[in-house]
Amino acid sequence: MIFALITIALFTLAAAAIAMSLRNLVHSALLLVVSWAGVAMFYLWAGAEFLAFAQALIYLGAISMVVLFAVLLTRRSLAELDPAIDGKWRGVTALYTGGAVAAVLFGAVLFTPLNFAAGPVRSFTVRQLGEQLMGPQVAAVLVVGVILTVALLGGVVLAAASRRHDKEDAS
Numbered sequence: 001m002i003f004a005l006i007t008i009a010l011f012t013l014a015a016a017a018i019a020m021s022l023r024n025l026v027h028s029a030l031l032l033v034v035s036w037a038g039v040a041m042f043y044l045w046a047g048a049e050f051l052a053f054a055q056a057l058i059y060l061g062a063i064s065m066v067v068l069f070a071v072l073l074t075r076r077s078l079a080e081l082d083p084a085i086d087g088k089w090r091g092v093t094a095l096y097t098g099g100a101v102a103a104v105l106f107g108a109v110l111f112t113p114l115n116f117a118a119g120p121v122r123s124f125t126v127r128q129l130g131e132q133l134m135g136p137q138v139a140a141v142l143v144v145g146v147i148l149t150v151a152l153l154g155g156v157v158l159a160a161a162s163r164r165h166d167k168e169d170a171s
Helices: 004-022 025-046 049-073 085-108 124-133 138-170
Strands: none
Touching: 004 025, 025 049, 049 124, 124 138
16 A cells, blocks of 8 residues: 555656656646646545546646647747846746745644644535535636636737747748
8 A cells, every 4th residue: 555655656756857857848748747647646545536536637637738738839939048048047046936935835834723623524525516616606617717718718819929920020
Protein backbone atom coordinates (compact mmCIF):
# COMPACT_ATOMS: atom_id res chain seq x y z
CA MET A 1 0.00 0.00 0.00
CA ILE A 2 2.81 2.41 0.88
CA PHE A 3 4.69 1.32 -2.25
CA ALA A 4 1.73 2.45 -4.39
CA LEU A 5 1.66 5.85 -2.64
CA ILE A 6 5.40 6.33 -3.13
CA THR A 7 5.13 5.34 -6.79
CA ILE A 8 2.24 7.77 -7.38
CA ALA A 9 4.07 10.56 -5.55
CA LEU A 10 7.29 10.04 -7.51
CA PHE A 11 5.33 9.88 -10.79
CA THR A 12 3.51 13.13 -10.03
CA LEU A 13 6.55 15.01 -8.74
CA ALA A 14 8.76 13.83 -11.60
CA ALA A 15 6.23 14.97 -14.19
CA ALA A 16 5.89 18.38 -12.50
CA ALA A 17 9.66 18.82 -12.14
CA ILE A 18 10.34 17.89 -15.75
CA ALA A 19 7.52 20.23 -16.89
CA MET A 20 9.17 23.11 -15.03
CA SER A 21 12.60 22.39 -16.48
CA LEU A 22 11.64 22.17 -20.16
CA ARG A 23 11.93 25.18 -22.44
CA ASN A 24 9.26 23.97 -24.88
CA LEU A 25 5.93 25.32 -23.63
CA VAL A 26 3.79 22.69 -25.35
CA HIS A 27 5.80 19.84 -23.84
CA SER A 28 5.57 21.50 -20.43
CA ALA A 29 1.79 21.80 -20.75
CA LEU A 30 1.51 18.12 -21.70
CA LEU A 31 3.64 17.10 -18.72
CA LEU A 32 1.44 19.26 -16.52
CA VAL A 33 -1.48 17.11 -17.71
CA VAL A 34 0.52 14.02 -16.69
CA SER A 35 1.06 15.58 -13.27
CA TRP A 36 -2.68 16.18 -12.91
CA ALA A 37 -3.23 12.52 -13.79
CA GLY A 38 -0.92 11.66 -10.89
CA VAL A 39 -3.08 13.72 -8.55
CA ALA A 40 -6.15 11.83 -9.81
CA MET A 41 -4.31 8.54 -9.12
CA PHE A 42 -3.62 9.74 -5.58
CA TYR A 43 -7.31 10.43 -5.07
CA LEU A 44 -8.10 6.92 -6.25
CA TRP A 45 -5.47 5.52 -3.89
CA ALA A 46 -6.98 7.49 -0.99
CA GLY A 47 -10.47 6.15 -1.73
CA ALA A 48 -11.93 9.44 -2.95
CA GLU A 49 -13.37 8.19 -6.23
CA PHE A 50 -15.55 11.24 -6.78
CA LEU A 51 -12.57 13.59 -6.44
CA ALA A 52 -10.56 11.40 -8.82
CA PHE A 53 -13.41 11.55 -11.33
CA ALA A 54 -13.72 15.32 -10.92
CA GLN A 55 -9.94 15.75 -11.28
CA ALA A 56 -9.93 13.71 -14.47
CA LEU A 57 -13.00 15.41 -15.91
CA ILE A 58 -12.12 18.99 -15.04
CA TYR A 59 -8.32 19.14 -15.10
CA LEU A 60 -7.43 16.39 -17.56
CA GLY A 61 -10.31 17.26 -19.84
CA ALA A 62 -11.30 20.90 -19.69
CA ILE A 63 -8.44 22.85 -18.16
CA SER A 64 -5.73 20.98 -20.06
CA MET A 65 -7.48 21.78 -23.34
CA VAL A 66 -7.80 25.46 -22.40
CA VAL A 67 -4.10 25.59 -21.48
CA LEU A 68 -3.07 23.91 -24.73
CA PHE A 69 -5.34 26.17 -26.81
CA ALA A 70 -3.97 29.24 -25.04
CA VAL A 71 -0.39 28.14 -25.65
CA LEU A 72 -0.95 27.25 -29.28
CA LEU A 73 -3.01 30.34 -30.10
CA THR A 74 -0.69 32.86 -28.50
CA ARG A 75 2.68 31.43 -29.54
CA ARG A 76 5.17 33.88 -30.91
CA SER A 77 8.19 33.13 -33.01
CA LEU A 78 11.61 32.94 -31.41
CA ALA A 79 12.65 36.09 -33.26
CA GLU A 80 10.03 38.10 -31.36
CA LEU A 81 11.28 37.07 -27.93
CA ASP A 82 13.30 39.67 -26.07
CA PRO A 83 16.76 38.26 -25.33
CA ALA A 84 17.62 41.19 -23.06
CA ILE A 85 15.85 39.66 -20.04
CA ASP A 86 18.47 38.29 -17.68
CA GLY A 87 17.81 34.70 -16.60
CA LYS A 88 19.51 35.17 -13.20
CA TRP A 89 17.26 38.10 -12.33
CA ARG A 90 14.18 36.04 -13.20
CA GLY A 91 15.47 33.19 -11.02
CA VAL A 92 16.05 35.46 -8.03
CA THR A 93 12.63 37.03 -8.48
CA ALA A 94 11.05 33.58 -8.70
CA LEU A 95 12.79 32.49 -5.48
CA TYR A 96 11.61 35.61 -3.61
CA THR A 97 8.06 35.18 -4.89
CA GLY A 98 8.02 31.49 -4.00
CA GLY A 99 9.38 32.26 -0.54
CA ALA A 100 6.70 34.89 0.01
CA VAL A 101 3.94 32.51 -1.04
CA ALA A 102 5.38 29.76 1.19
CA ALA A 103 5.58 32.17 4.14
CA VAL A 104 1.95 33.20 3.71
CA LEU A 105 0.83 29.56 3.48
CA PHE A 106 2.86 28.47 6.52
CA GLY A 107 1.59 31.47 8.48
CA ALA A 108 -2.00 30.60 7.59
CA VAL A 109 -1.50 26.98 8.63
CA LEU A 110 0.29 27.81 11.90
CA PHE A 111 -2.04 30.56 13.09
CA THR A 112 -5.38 29.03 12.10
CA PRO A 113 -7.17 27.70 15.19
CA LEU A 114 -8.41 24.15 14.91
CA ASN A 115 -11.83 23.48 16.38
CA PHE A 116 -12.07 19.80 17.20
CA ALA A 117 -14.98 20.33 19.58
CA ALA A 118 -17.34 21.15 16.71
CA GLY A 119 -18.22 17.49 16.28
CA PRO A 120 -18.03 15.24 13.26
CA VAL A 121 -18.23 16.78 9.83
CA ARG A 122 -21.43 15.93 8.02
CA SER A 123 -20.77 13.92 4.87
CA PHE A 124 -22.47 14.52 1.55
CA THR A 125 -23.33 12.05 -1.13
CA VAL A 126 -22.66 12.72 -4.79
CA ARG A 127 -26.40 13.08 -5.33
CA GLN A 128 -26.69 15.77 -2.64
CA LEU A 129 -23.72 17.61 -4.10
CA GLY A 130 -25.31 17.50 -7.57
CA GLU A 131 -28.62 18.73 -6.19
CA GLN A 132 -26.85 21.69 -4.56
CA LEU A 133 -24.94 22.56 -7.74
CA MET A 134 -27.98 22.26 -9.98
CA GLY A 135 -30.44 23.68 -7.45
CA PRO A 136 -29.61 26.79 -5.43
CA GLN A 137 -26.13 27.20 -6.96
CA VAL A 138 -27.08 26.79 -10.63
CA ALA A 139 -26.78 30.52 -11.35
CA ALA A 140 -23.19 30.60 -10.08
CA VAL A 141 -22.27 27.54 -12.15
CA LEU A 142 -23.76 29.13 -15.27
CA VAL A 143 -22.00 32.46 -14.66
CA VAL A 144 -18.65 30.71 -14.25
CA GLY A 145 -19.28 28.78 -17.47
CA VAL A 146 -20.11 31.96 -19.38
CA ILE A 147 -17.03 33.76 -18.01
CA LEU A 148 -14.75 30.87 -19.03
CA THR A 149 -16.31 30.71 -22.49
CA VAL A 150 -15.93 34.47 -23.02
CA ALA A 151 -12.30 34.30 -21.85
CA LEU A 152 -11.52 31.48 -24.28
CA LEU A 153 -13.24 33.26 -27.17
CA GLY A 154 -11.44 36.48 -26.29
CA GLY A 155 -8.11 34.66 -26.43
CA VAL A 156 -8.98 33.24 -29.84
CA VAL A 157 -10.00 36.68 -31.16
CA LEU A 158 -6.82 38.34 -29.84
CA ALA A 159 -4.60 35.59 -31.25
CA ALA A 160 -6.35 35.71 -34.64
CA ALA A 161 -6.08 39.51 -34.80
CA SER A 162 -2.36 39.50 -33.96
CA ARG A 163 -1.66 36.78 -36.56
CA ARG A 164 -3.57 38.75 -39.19
CA HIS A 165 -1.48 41.86 -38.42
CA ASP A 166 1.72 39.76 -38.54
CA LYS A 167 0.80 38.42 -41.99
CA GLU A 168 0.00 41.93 -43.26
CA ASP A 169 3.33 43.25 -41.96
CA ALA A 170 5.20 40.41 -43.66
CA SER A 171 3.56 41.17 -47.03
